[in-house]
Structures are given as structure tokens and as C-alpha cells.
Amino acid sequence: MSNDKRTVSMERIVTFCKTRGFVYPGSEVYGGVANTWDYGPLGTKIKNNLKDAWRKRFIQQRKNSYELDSAIFMHPTVWEASGHTENFSDPLLDCKECKTRYRADTLINSFDSSIASDSLSKEEMLQVIKSKEIKCPSCGACNFTDIREFNLMFETHSGVIDNNKSLIY
Numbered sequence: 591m592s593n594d595k596r597t598v599s600m601e602r603i604v605t606f607c608k609t610r611g612f613v614y615p616g617s618e619v620y621g622g623v624a625n626t627w628d629y630g631p632l633g634t635k636i637k638n639n640l641k642d643a644w645r646k647r648f649i650q651q652r653k654n655s656y657e658l659d660s661a662i663f664m665h666p667t668v669w670e671a672s673g674h675t676e677n678f679s680d681p682l683l684d685c686k687e688c689k690t691r692y693r694a695d696t697l698i699n700s701f702d703s704s705i706a707s708d709s710l711s712k713e714e715m716l717q718v719i720k721s722k723e724i725k726c727p728s729c730g731a732c733n734f735t736d737i738r739e740f741n742l743m744f745e746t747h748s749g750v751i752d753n754n755k756s757l758i759y
């Protein structure tokens with residue numbers, strides 16, 4: 591191990607990863623899709639090595655751990671039973687002045703980390719933000735929208751007819 595204290599910028603790391611074929615922004619050639627990534631030849635090897643190491647440690651080396659490879663899309667009641675439909679959402683709000691979007695619980699905890707914001711309802715979180723006059727970290731204003739639940743589940747439709755009955759996750 592060297593004690594080299596040189597720093598490498600994120601831009602340089604990203605350029606290195608792209609030029610050496612590790613990882614690219616998803617669908618980059620066609621304009622890109624936010625928050626997706628495409629792995630090149632070397633990135634795919636690293637990803638597979640990490641998956642294999644994880645499987646070895648957390649499945650093969652543990653007693654009573656077994657792999658399950660189920661379909662990505664499942665009947666909606668499966669997701670209801672697992673709690674995903676109800677709980678897989680982020681409470682988001684926007685600063686009306688600078689349009690920056692925040693997770694309400696994160697905004698509260700960046701102001702006061704002792705508040706158990708994850709156990710609060712949407713209404714209670716908004717009440718805390720207003721009563722403590724929490725300011726937008728970006729512009730300093732105290733003028734937020736209401737909190738909206740952003741569903742983290744991806745919806746799609748199964749079959750040829752696009753209606754609610756064919757909605758799956």
C-alpha cells in the first residue's frame with residue numbers, strides 16, 4: 591500500500607471508465623436514460639465477479655440459505671403481500687423558489703438528525719418543516735410544495751390491451 595495522497599477527480603474516473611469499456615450512462619448513444627447504466631466488457635466481468643463473491647459469501651457459505659430466481663414481473667397481490675406496494679415510495683417535495691427536489695425525511699434530518707423522521711406521516715413531516723422553518727439548503731428559501739409520494743415501483747402492462755386489469759409490477 592502506498593501513502594500517495596493525490597486525489598483523482600470524479601470526471602477523470604468517469605472518463606477512464608468510459609474509455610476503457612467499464613461502464614457507460616444507459617442508452618447514451620440515443621440520448622441516455624437517467625439512472626441507468628450499461629456495462630462494457632470489463633465492467634461486465636467486474637459486475638459478475640462481485641455477484642459471484644456475494645453469492646458465495648451470503649448463500650453458499652451460509653447454512654439454510656437458498657437461491658431463488660423468480661420472474662421480475664409478478665401478480666400485483668405478491669407486491670401487496672410483501673409490503674412493496676405500500677412502502678416502496680419516497681416522500682418528495684420541491685422548493686418553489688429554486689425548484690430543487692428533496693426527500694422530506696432527509697431534509698428534516700439534515701436540519702436536526704435527532705428527529706425520527708422515517709416514522710412520521712407525510713402530514714407530520716410537513717408540519718415539522720413548517721414549524722421549524724427548515725430552509726432550502728440550495729437557496730435558503732422556506733417555501734416548499736406539499737409532500738408527494740413518489741412510487742419507486744415500475745409499472746407496466748401485460749398483454750396486448752393496455753388497461754388496469756393487466757397492470758403488473
Ligand SMILES: [Zn+2]
Binds near residue numbers: 688
Ligand atoms: Zn430552494
